[in-house]
Amino acid sequence: MTITVTGLGVHPVKSTAIRPLQTATVLPWGLAGDRRWMVVDDAGTLVSARELRELFLISADTPETEPDLPSPLRLRARGFDPVDVDEPASPLIDLRMHSNDLQGRP
Numbered sequence: 001m002t003i004t005v006t007g008l009g010v011h012p013v014k015s016t017a018i019r020p021l022q023t024a025t026v027l028p029w030g031l032a033g034d035r036r037w038m039v040v041d042d043a044g045t046l047v048s049a050r051e052l053r054e055l056f057l058i059s060a061d062t063p064e065t066e067p068d069l070p071s072p073l074r075l076r077a078r079g080f081d082p083v084d085v086d087e088p089a090s091p092l093i094d095l096r097m098h099s100n101d102l103q104g105r106p
Contacts, residue, residue, distance in 0.1 A: 010034035012073065013060040014097075015049035021065060033064030037073060037085075038097065038104070046097040 008021040014035045025032040039047045039055065049055045059076045063069050071084035088105035095102045 010064065011060070012037060012062045012065060013055075013058070013075070014038040014046065015052075015055040016058045016060045016075075017056055019059065019061060019065040024064070031064075033062045036062070038095075040095055040104075040106075044093060044095045046095070 008024050008031070009018040010021060010024075010031055010033050011018055012033055012035070014037070021031075037060065039052075041047050047055075057077055061069055061074045061076070062072060066074070072087045073085040075083045075085065090105050092103040093106055095104045
């Protein structure tokens with residue numbers, strides 16, 4: 001059996017628009033830059049496109065998808081100015097993604 005890769009893509013923020021890649025770095029937990037950010041509610045629970053379909057309308061870029069990006073994350077949506085997001089330096093908090101308990105920085 002022959003396997004051919006015809007395209008690579010990541011979701012820098014879980015449930016946002018897929019971003020194409022020309023190359024990728026594979027890390028023990030997956031592709032670099034894939035789903036490293038997520039939207040959570042006030043209770044620290046993941047908000048995904050299952051609940052909020054409009055997340056698919058947001059494009060998120062990181063240095064993996066846009067090498068000259070001056071910030072760790074840039075969010076874009078039609079009709080809005082781009083928003084650059086810095087890497088958070090706040091303490092870790094408990095989060096929930098489906099049935100997984102995680103920690104992250106708000």
